[in-house]
Each structure stands twice: as structure tokens, then as C-alpha cells.
Amino acid sequence: MRQLKVALVMLLIGGVLTTVAFVMAFTTAEMQRFGTVTVDEPLDTAFPLMEVSERGYTYERPWFSQKIFYFHVPVAEASFLVFGVAAFYSIRFLMRRRKEFDTKARLAMETAIVFVTLTMITGILWTRAAWGVWWEWEPRLTTYFIMTLMMIGYFVLRNSIEDEERRATYAAAFGIIAFINAPISFFITRLIPSSHPVVFQSGFATSNLIPFIIAQIGMLMVGYAIYAIRASEVRLEERVDVLKDALEG
Amino acid sequence: MTVADTPTPPAPARQTGASLSWRQFKAILRKDIVMELRTKEMVTSMGIYALLTMVIYQVALSQAGTAFDPRDIAAGLLWLAFVFTSMLGLNRSLVHEKDQGCLEALLLSPVDRPIIFFAKAAGNVVFLLIVQALTIPVFAFLFLQRADQYGGDLWMIPLALAGGAIGIAGVGTLLATMSVNTKGKDFVLAVLFVPLMYPLLLAAVSATSAAVLGGDGYVQQFWSSMALVAAYDAIMLVAAFALYEFVIGA
Amino acid sequence: MTQAVAAEMLAVQVRDLTRTFGARKALDKVSFDLPTGSFLSIFGPNGAGKTTLVKVLTTLTPPSDGSAKVCGLDVVEESVDLRERIGLISHNPLLYPDLSAEENLSFFADMYGIDDAANRVRELLVAVELDHRRLDLVRTFSRGMLQRLSIARALLHAPEVLFLDEPYSGLDPHAVEIFDSLIAQIRADHTFVMISHDLAKGLELCTHALILARGKVVLSAPKEEIDEAEFAATYRATVGTGVA
Numbered sequence: 001m002r003q004l005k006v007a008l009v010m011l012l013i014g015g016v017l018t019t020v021a022f023v024m025a026f027t028t029a030e031m032q033r034f035g036t037v038t039v040d041e042p043l044d045t046a047f048p049l050m051e052v053s054e055r056g057y058t059y060e061r062p063w064f065s066q067k068i069f070y071f072h073v074p075v076a077e078a079s080f081l082v083f084g085v086a087a088f089y090s091i092r093f094l095m096r097r098r099k100e101f102d103t104k105a106r107l108a109m110e111t112a113i114v115f116v117t118l119t120m121i122t123g124i125l126w127t128r129a130a131w132g133v134w135w136e137w138e139p140r141l142t143t144y145f146i147m148t149l150m151m152i153g154y155f156v157l158r159n160s161i162e163d164e165e166r167r168a169t170y171a172a173a174f175g176i177i178a179f180i181n182a183p184i185s186f187f188i189t190r191l192i193p194s195s196h197p198v199v200f201q202s203g204f205a206t207s208n209l210i211p212f213i214i215a216q217i218g219m220l221m222v223g224y225a226i227y228a229i230r231a232s233e234v235r236l237e238e239r240v241d242v243l244k245d246a247l248e249g
Numbered sequence: 250m251t252v253a254d255t256p257t258p259p260a261p262a263r264q265t266g267a268s269l270s271w272r273q274f275k276a277i278l279r280k281d282i283v284m285e286l287r288t289k290e291m292v293t294s295m296g297i298y299a300l301l302t303m304v305i306y307q308v309a310l311s312q313a314g315t316a317f318d319p320r321d322i323a324a325g326l327l328w329l330a331f332v333f334t335s336m337l338g339l340n341r342s343l344v345h346e347k348d349q350g351c352l353e354a355l356l357l358s359p360v361d362r363p364i365i366f367f368a369k370a371a372g373n374v375v376f377l378l379i380v381q382a383l384t385i386p387v388f389a390f391l392f393l394q395r396a397d398q399y400g401g402d403l404w405m406i407p408l409a410l411a412g413g414a415i416g417i418a419g420v421g422t423l424l425a426t427m428s429v430n431t432k433g434k435d436f437v438l439a440v441l442f443v444p445l446m447y448p449l450l451l452a453a454v455s456a457t458s459a460a461v462l463g464g465d466g467y468v469q470q471f472w473s474s475m476a477l478v479a480a481y482d483a484i485m486l487v488a489a490f491a492l493y494e495f496v497i498g499a
Numbered sequence: 500m501t502q503a504v505a506a507e508m509l510a511v512q513v514r515d516l517t518r519t520f521g522a523r524k525a526l527d528k529v530s531f532d533l534p535t536g537s538f539l540s541i542f543g544p545n546g547a548g549k550t551t552l553v554k555v556l557t558t559l560t561p562p563s564d565g566s567a568k569v570c571g572l573d574v575v576e577e578s579v580d581l582r583e584r585i586g587l588i589s590h591n592p593l594l595y596p597d598l599s600a601e602e603n604l605s606f607f608a609d610m611y612g613i614d615d616a617a618n619r620v621r622e623l624l625v626a627v628e629l630d631h632r633r634l635d636l637v638r639t640f641s642r643g644m645l646q647r648l649s650i651a652r653a654l655l656h657a658p659e660v661l662f663l664d665e666p667y668s669g670l671d672p673h674a675v676e677i678f679d680s681l682i683a684q685i686r687a688d689h690t691f692v693m694i695s696h697d698l699a700k701g702l703e704l705c706t707h708a709l710i711l712a713r714g715k716v717v718l719s720a721p722k723e724e725i726d727e728a729e730f731a732a733t734y735r736a737t738v739g740t741g742v743a
Contacts, residue, residue, distance in 0.1 A: 150441075156441075161431050170427045174427070174441060245522065263612045263614065357586075
């Protein structure tokens, strides 16, 4: 029960931190700019007018879509971290064959799939804003797409096996090999020559770094909370099972 | 003559060590090949499946027009056919171990688990290469007749195919060993197999495409793609090999 | 199962053997000894842990706790050596249907690294009276022939301990007869551990009997000490407590 209380507190703090980061991203964080744009007629716009010359009116081009990175990148990093936790517990399971490690690996994978989905959604939004299309087979998006599929595969595998121990062993083996595969997917997608534009570079100013870090901490706390709440739920289920067993005997 | 008359307890002399491992490896591989030659189950089902894929390709490309050169996507189409046919074969290769509980007898013998892995994977490489060797001429006959010429060096194609086959067989043997014990074998194998194969396919298609198309810098593209194929094969084979012992015993 | 027997005379020695996964206990502190040359019948309802026990003893599954030795070899530490000294006859033939009888045996002879495999295979095919069918695919064999060939496979490497996993299931009366006579012929040279659902058959063959229920030993005794009616009553009482 203590873990559940901690989890709820973490969820609350994590939520607050993420919200703070959200506000900061649009207030204190320095606006990233694409450069300027020059038009013939003056525009009715809030964007700062930089220069008026014989070439026309030069406005600054703000980069609003960049704001999504205060969420997208922390979520992506958190997802990879949680995936790593799942792989770690999978290895521990194979070494020790203790059910609790299997449960931990499974719960971490559940949390990871939430984060990977969030990463995908924010990534798709960014692609739409930056490149004008909803989807681009860009290395990071592609890697996350593959990761989502592998995580779905992980749960498909689990659901298709009756025997508890075999299920745990297979899931652990697949979790590990999927975790190894994710970075390979990323590198190979990057290195294989293709006709698509290669990735953007995003730079950071200090005022941008602060909301970024706050968002990162917030996300991780929310992630832990999801994991811990599920864990205490599973523990209760297991206790019910044991009691049922005892009653039948 | 009865069992009692035969000298049962005088234990037959036994081989040990590396020569035994080699003998066990050969025995498993030979057994798989003999069984395949006898039933022709895998190669026929994979081959027919590949042919059916060709028909689907024809439909898919039917509206592409005359300006379209199938060579541009030939490598992708070929690997697509290989992925689907290989899943069929991988499943079969473990189903017959499982059917009569033979796997249990195999595990009861004093064989190191990695030998089973390497022997099964080697068998799968052989079957994949056979299917590839049968599919390619058919594919070329059906789709590449109008193409002016073949671009790269011919020896590049088998190299790319072998590189891909090794990766498919390595990971596939591990995954098929798991999926054979699940409900809905084929579906589970596909769900696990395709995402894990993604990086390998991308690299293999790139290498094959360089070989088919030729053009500027194709040698460089071929070798850099092949390097990625080799890296994938090496990493995934080691991982599959390390995990196999756990999986096969479960 | 008396303490008087010296350790080196024991074919199977099991101490506090436990096999758990989560809260579920497949085996719960199972202990027993089996002297060399005896015949143990293991009884128990489905899910009692019989199969798990045999899997641990045949090194296919590691124990969670406790220890088990077969032929004096530890099932975890010395598993590869141990496997050379045990054989399994199951209700599954454990043979490849698309290989001939001879090919099947040759294959397993290779797996066990047996020298002069051809002769050894021939010898066993003659012994189980399948020599005339040695080139036929196992697919074409009757259930009884499969079971005979499966005995030959299990005896290839001259094991000391033979595990029988419900060997009678699926056999017609005639095949049972042949199977019994084959077992009788090799009975003297081997130690047997048999899982059985058939109380009468199991008791008839055994020198020692063991009843498992919910992973625990309910009863373990040499045959001399067993009163059959009482034994049957104990066995029946466990059946209701089967799968957890």
C-alpha cells in the first residue's frame, strides 16, 4: 500500500511539473526562429517586423512547432528508459526465474507502450507542422513505429501462451531481443541511403533547457506512477489468487 | 532373439567433446534435410507461396503504366516474397520437432543446446537459399524481361541473398521455437518476426537494389549496405544464440 | 526408501525438492530415495506434479530449491553426464514419422555419440523384433510398433535408469502384452521410474510406490509395506484435490 501512496504523490507532482513545463515552454522559453520571410505587402500579424527595404517587408519566421519538443523529446527518452527497465527485468528473470521479475518486466513494458504511443503522436504532429505531411519515414519515427510493433508483439506473445513459466520465459527472451533491435533499427534507417530529407538539428538555449528538464522529470515521475499503480494492482490480484487457491484446497 | 539376449548393459563406447558436438550438429542438419527431401513439404509450400506472391505483384503493378521500370523496385519485391515464404518455412521446421514430442527426446540426449540452435538455423538457411534460388529466375522471367540490362555485378546478388538468409534463419529459428508453442502459431510468428526483421530487410533491399540497378556509386552502396547486413547478422545471431538455451528448455 | 541403504546404492536421491513459480508450487519439499534396481511407480491426479518431478529428474527443468541426484549425479551441476545415463519412454513415441526405423535410431545414436552405431542399431532392432521393418517410415507403424521402437530408442545408449511416462496410454491389450514382456526382459538390469494413472498396473510392476498430490508426497513406501485397499483409498482421496 505504501508504494501506491508514493505512486499517487508522484503522479500529482509529475502532473504539476509537466504542466509547469508546458506553461514555461510558451512563456519563458526563448522562441526558436527559422529565419526571416520577405513579402511585398505589410501583413496584419503579431510576428515582429525586422526590416523594411525596397525588397519588401521582412518578418521573422517563428518556429512554433518546435515547442512540441519540450514534450516529444522527454517522452521519447522516458519511453526508451522504461523499455530498458523492461529489458533489465527480463534479463533478471532469465537469470533467476523468479515470477516477480517477470511481473516487473511486463509492467515496465506496459508503461513503455504508453510512452511510445505518446512519442508517436507528438512525433506525427511535429511532422505535420514541419513538413506538411502526417507521416514521414524518418529514422526516429520509423524506429518508434517498429518499437510500437515489437511491444504489441510482446503482448500478443504473452496472450498466446497458457503455461505461466513458459510465457514468462518467452516474453523475457523477446523483450531482450526487441530491446537490442531498437537501436539497430534506428542506425540502419539512418545509414541506408534514401531519398528522404535527413533529420533536422535542434539547438538549445538555456531558457529552453529549463522547461525541457522539468518536463523530463515530470514525465519520468508520471511514468513511475503508472508503473507503481499497476504493480500494486497486480499484487492485489496475486493475493486474491493465493487466497482462492487456499480456499479450494 | 530377445532384448535379454542382447548385451544391453555393456555400454557402447562413446564419443565425447568437440568431435561429438560436430557429429550431433551434422546429424540434426542431415535429418532435417533427409526429411525435407522425403516430404518436400517446406520447399514446395514455400515455392508455391512465392509463385502466388508473383501473381499478386502483377496485380499490384498492373496500373503502373509502361513508363514504369520494375527494376526500380525489384529488390523490394523480392525480399517481400522472401519474408513471407520464410515465415512459412520457419514454422514448419519446428512443427515437426514438436509433433511427436521429438524435441523432448533431443533435449534428453547429451547435446549442448547451442548445437541444436546452430543446426536448426543452418537447415533453415539451406531451405531459404533453395527457395531464393528458385524464386529469382521466375521473378526475372516474369517481371524483368523488358528491362534493358542488369546493372551491377552478378555475384553481388547471391551475396546479398545469403547475408539476408543468415539473419532471417538466426532470428527466425529463435522466434519459431517460441511460436510453435503458442496458440495461433503463424500469426504470432509474423507479429514477432516482421518488426525484428525490419533493419535487416532495409539493408538487404538496399544491397540487392544496388546490385540490380547499378549506376553511380553502386559498389559503394552495395558494400556499405552489406556491412550493415553483416553487423545485424552478427549481433542478432549472438543474441539469439544466447537466448536459445532459455527458450528451448521452457 | 530406508535410510539403511548406502548412498552409492541409490539410483535416485531427492531432497526437499521444490519447484515454484510465483505462489504456485508444482513440487513442495519432495524427498525420497530409490535404491538401484528398483521400480518406482508415481501416482497422483493431474496437476499433482508427477510430470514436473520427472522433468526435474531428467534435467529438462531446473529445481527452484532442494536437490536431486540420479545415478549419483546432480541434475543441475552434472546434467550432461546424467543425460547419458538415463532414458525415457513416453506415451509419445518421440520418433520422427518421416524417417525410417533405422534412420531414427541412427540419428539418436549420433546424438549420444555411440561408436559403431550401425551394429548397435541393428542389434536393438532385432531385439524389439522390428528388423524386418527397419527401412519403413515410422509414419506407417502401428501404435504397438511405435512403442517397441521407442523402447529401442531409449535403450540405445544403455541407460541405467529408465523413466516411463504413462507408457500404457493408447496401447491395445496385445501391445500392452508385448510391452510388458519387453520391460520384463530388461527389468533386471535397470532402475525404473514410472508415472502411471493405472493403479493396478503400477502396483503390479513396482517395488516402491509414491503418491503425489498438489506437489507434496502423500505416501511413499516400498511395496511390501503397502496394503492395496488402503493404498487405493489414499489415492482416491487425492484425486479430488487435483489441479489448483
